[in-house]
Amino acid sequence: MKNILVIDDNLVTLQQINSQLDRNYEVTLAKSGMQALTICCQIQPDLILLDLDMPDMDGFETMAMVKKNLALRHIPVIFLTSTHDTDIEAKALKNGAVDFITKPADTDILLHRIEVHLNLSAYNRQLEDMVRVLEDSIIASFSDMIEYRDGNTGGHVVRTAQFVNILAKELMRREQFRNELNDFTAGMMTRAAPLHDVGKIRISDLILLKPGMLNDDEFQIMKTHTILGAEMLRSIFSKVPSQPYHEMAVLIAECHHERWDGKGYPNKLKGEDIPLCARIMSIADVYDALVDVRIYKRPMSHADACRVIISEKNNMFDHRIVEAFEAAHERFAEIRGLPVT
Ligand SMILES: [Fe+2]
Ligand SMILES: [Fe+2]
Structure with a gap:
C-alpha cells in the first residue's frame, strides 16, 4: 500500500483527512513541518499532502526543505489548504508542488487526484531508472576508455569506486558526517x-604513457586532467536530464587532487573548502596508486601504503577520513588481494 504523509497543524483536520484516505492508503500524520521532515527521512512517503498556514515552518518552507533534500526531492507534494488565493496557488506550483487542492476536499476528488499524481510519479521514477541504467553503461564505457589509455591501471576506476563506498559508509557512522552522508549521498x-580521471582522455599519450617521471612542463599539463575532466562532464551532463x-561527478573530477593543507591542484583549495566527495576520492585514489604497479614505479605493500596515508593526515588528507581508512584498511587490502601485514 502506498504511504501518504499528511502535514497539518490542526489535529481535527488531520483526523478528518486520515479518515478520507485510510481505506486506500497507509497514512502518516505530522502536525508540523519539522516533524514531517523527520518522518520523511524515516519512511520516505510516496506523496505528501501539505497544509500552507502552520506556525514555525509554513507549507512553503516545509516544501523547500523537502525539495532541498536530494533523497526526498522526488516525492510529489500536493498543497491542501483553505486559501482560495490564486497568487498563492501559482507560487506553490512554481516552487515545486504538483497540485493545489482547497479544503475541505471532496473525498472522491481527493482520492482521484492523489491517484493521478502517484501514477505520474511512478512513471517518472521508471523513466529515471531507465536514464540511470543508460548513464551507468556510459560511465562504464568511459571508465574502460580511461583504463585503456592509462594502460597500467587495470581495474583502477572500479576499485577506487569500491574504496570510496567503503570510506563513505565508514564515515556515515560518525557523528560529524551524519548531515552530509547517508545511503543516498554515499551511493552518488x-x-x-x-569518472574522476575522465580528463586524462584529453592528455597526450606522450605524457600519459611516459616511462619515468614527468618533467615540470609535462606535470603542468598532466594536472589539467582535473579541469578538463570537469569541463567534459559539465558539457556531457548539460545534454541529458x-x-x-x-554535480558530485564534476566536483570529484575537478578536486580529487586538492590537498587538505591547500598545496594541491588545480585550485589550491584547503580543508573543508574541498568538497567531501573529493576528499574521500583522493584517499581512495592515492591508496590504489601506491599499491599498484605503474609505468614509472613498483607497487608498494599494503602496510607501507597505510603508513604513507597515515603520515599524510592533515597534510594531504582530511584526518577524519584517514581515521575512517584506518578503521577499514583491511577491506582495501582484500579488494586488492593483498596481505594486510
Ligand atoms: Fe587524477
Ligand atoms: Fe585515479
Whole structure:
C-alpha cells in the first residue's frame, strides 16, 4: 500500500483527512513541518499532502526543505489548504508542488487526484531508472576508455569506486558526517567516482604513457586532467536530464587532487573548502596508486601504503577520513588481494 504523509497543524483536520484516505492508503500524520521532515527521512512517503498556514515552518518552507533534500526531492507534494488565493496557488506550483487542492476536499476528488499524481510519479521514477541504467553503461564505457589509455591501471576506476563506498559508509557512522552522508549521498559518490580521471582522455599519450617521471612542463599539463575532466562532464551532463550525482561527478573530477593543507591542484583549495566527495576520492585514489604497479614505479605493500596515508593526515588528507581508512584498511587490502601485514 502506498504511504501518504499528511502535514497539518490542526489535529481535527488531520483526523478528518486520515479518515478520507485510510481505506486506500497507509497514512502518516505530522502536525508540523519539522516533524514531517523527520518522518520523511524515516519512511520516505510516496506523496505528501501539505497544509500552507502552520506556525514555525509554513507549507512553503516545509516544501523547500523537502525539495532541498536530494533523497526526498522526488516525492510529489500536493498543497491542501483553505486559501482560495490564486497568487498563492501559482507560487506553490512554481516552487515545486504538483497540485493545489482547497479544503475541505471532496473525498472522491481527493482520492482521484492523489491517484493521478502517484501514477505520474511512478512513471517518472521508471523513466529515471531507465536514464540511470543508460548513464551507468556510459560511465562504464568511459571508465574502460580511461583504463585503456592509462594502460597500467587495470581495474583502477572500479576499485577506487569500491574504496570510496567503503570510506563513505565508514564515515556515515560518525557523528560529524551524519548531515552530509547517508545511503543516498554515499551511493552518488560511488556512482560518480569512476569518472574522476575522465580528463586524462584529453592528455597526450606522450605524457600519459611516459616511462619515468614527468618533467615540470609535462606535470603542468598532466594536472589539467582535473579541469578538463570537469569541463567534459559539465558539457556531457548539460545534454541529458539532470541527475543528483552529476554535480558530485564534476566536483570529484575537478578536486580529487586538492590537498587538505591547500598545496594541491588545480585550485589550491584547503580543508573543508574541498568538497567531501573529493576528499574521500583522493584517499581512495592515492591508496590504489601506491599499491599498484605503474609505468614509472613498483607497487608498494599494503602496510607501507597505510603508513604513507597515515603520515599524510592533515597534510594531504582530511584526518577524519584517514581515521575512517584506518578503521577499514583491511577491506582495501582484500579488494586488492593483498596481505594486510
Ligand atoms: Fe587524477
Ligand atoms: Fe585515479
